[in-house]
Amino acid sequence: MxxxxxxxxxxxxxxxxxxxxxxxxxxxxxxxxxxxxxxxxxxxxxxxxxxxxxxxxxxxxxxxxxxxxxxxxxxxxxxxxxxxxxxxxxxxxxxxxxxxxxxxxGVFAPAFGGYDAGAVGRGVAAAGDPRVFAIAGERLYLFRDGASRDDFLTSPRRAATAEAAWPALEAGLMR
Structure with missing residues (x-):
């Protein structure tokens, strides 16, 4: 109850x-x-x-x-x-x-609600660690660890992939 x-x-x-x-x-x-x-x-x-x-x-x-x-x-x-x-x-x-x-x-809140930006690009909702971050393209991104951050930042396509994946992932979180 x-x-x-x-x-x-x-x-x-x-x-x-x-x-x-x-x-x-x-x-x-x-x-x-x-x-x-x-x-x-x-x-x-x-x-x-x-x-x-x-x-x-x-x-x-x-x-x-x-x-x-x-x-x-x-x-x-x-x-x-x-x-x-x-x-x-x-x-x-x-x-x-x-x-x-x-x-x-919207200017200051982390992208993807603070979920690991690299994981979001793979369709996974993994909480980001607020101590592991990057500011790219005037957006704040959080990551679960340094390896995820480094992987995300090495490819300019990663942000676009995460942006495309986020709406479906966000909808699933709201169920």
Missing amino acids: TDFRFRLARRIVPTLAALALGLGGLAGASAGTLQLDGIALGEVGLTERIVTDRISGVAIGGYDPVAYFAAGRPVAGSADFQLVWNGAAWRFANEGNMAAFAADP
């Missing part, structure tokens, strides 16, 4: 969140964490399209997605600077990075 309720919550909460946003019913909890009726919307993984911690709902291991571009390296985010986008909680190192992400999340 608990599993059923969890699956039901995964479907209902995003719908309620969207409705609340439309009605202006969302209130900030503390320092950027969005809540709906006392439920922190980043506290459970609401989507499989983004690599999240199954317990906390935090995307990409809690690393700040903007810092990859601003600092050129992974930087741990803080629960003090957190917002929910696309059903996942995203953490940031500072308020400026959180504001930049809020203004245009």
Whole structure:
């Protein structure tokens, strides 16, 4: 019964969140964490399209997605600077990075929801390690290990192959 309720919550909460946003019913909890009726919307993984911690709902291991571009390296985010986008909680190192992400999340969010870009090209959903990354073509890519990253970066066709494979893989994750 608990599993059923969890699956039901995964479907209902995003719908309620969207409705609340439309009605202006969302209130900030503390320092950027969005809540709906006392439920922190980043506290459970609401989507499989983004690599999240199954317990906390935090995307990409809690690393700040903007810092990859601003600092050129992974930087741990803080629960003090957190917002929910696309059903996942995203953490940031500072308020400026959180504001930049809020203004245009698609620029900073990792390609393929943080799944290993090389594996995506082979039709496999393998979580990327946020410490193993590359920025190519102004996109952030995560990889499960250095070998996958090196293989991906050695061929310009790998990105196109992954882009072509992602829609079917993403659809399968949402079932």
